Amino acid sequence: MKTLKIAIQKSGRLNEKSVELLKNCGLSFENYKSSLISTVSNFPLEILFLRDDDIPEYVQDGIADIGLVGENVIAETNVEVTYLQRLGFGKCTLKIAVPKDSNYKNIADLDGKAIATSYPVILQNFLDKENIKADVKTISGSVEIAPGLGLADAIFDIVSTGGTLRSNGLMPFADVMKSEAILIGRKGEENNPLILELLQRIQSVMRAKETKYVVLNVAKVNLDKILALLPGVKSPSVLPLAEDGWVAVHTVIPERDFWSHINELKAAGAQGIVVMPIEKIIL
Ligand SMILES: Nc1ncnc2c1ncn2[C@@H]1O[C@H](COP(=O)(O)OP(=O)(O)OP(=O)(O)O)[C@@H](O)[C@H]1O
Ligand SMILES: O=P(O)(O)OC[C@H]1O[C@H](OP(=O)(O)OP(=O)(O)O)[C@H](O)[C@@H]1O
Ligand SMILES: [Mg+2]
16 A cells, blocks of 8 residues: 655754654654654554645645645645644744734724735735735744844734743734644545555544553442443443442543542542553544
């Protein structure tokens, strides 16, 4: 079968999480900073390490079969690709920001102003939709210093914690787009068996990340109360303990409501609660 090619970011915000995800999928490969291509030894896959800007086009043109990139980069490049899986990392918002001491009130106040950005396509689409004529100045990085240098009145860039805006004397003015890392594929190739297999592995890793394996001990008299507190779990295992009248309950619960569950379980008589990470969940 033909070897699959995946494009991931060579260095930057998405590189580490992308490599970690592929390793968690059980793929073995070397990750030398100097090499731009790496062969997976236990799956027919080659990894191409690229600038993120190039990934959507490489996938569209079939140079790579799949790619891992921020949604914002896909929107900026205007390519035709298929979204295979949202990946839950690289989460950020693309915002227009203005100097802290400015008195812009609404979007219309940007009319006639200069806005610096590395994402001119997304910004221009937004401005057109809002019927605003602004001067879009494209720069390739360090966008947040543009107003301080007198190059622009406002900026349009990625914001996550807001720390970069604050340390450059800027404040958020308008949210334009939310983004996260996405696995993309070439249109028409969605049923390639290798892509489906990799996708299944990625989904099983993501599912496992969202849940914990919990083991707890409880007196039999309290068992019904405990089971009633474990919604969504198909069927927890209940095993007898050496001590008479006691059982161990094994179950899987979502990470997001972990603490409220744990406190409720304790209140209902659960003891010796052990919580363990899960590596993969295959449905
Ligand atoms: N502060 C952030 N928090 C979360 N996600 C972010 C953040 N900054 C960027 N991202 C996401 O990660 C992607 C890569 O960001 P990065 O800053 O590494 O891009 P870059 O400098 O253009 O990289 P490259 O050298 O590959 O062109 C962005 O396109 C965005 O989707
Ligand atoms: O809201 P914050 O948490 O401060 O994050 C936002 C910053 O993160 C990104 O840059 P990055 O640090 O990746 O550097 P880069 O500009 O060199 O890509 C982005 O371009 C912002 O400058
Ligand atoms: Mg880039």
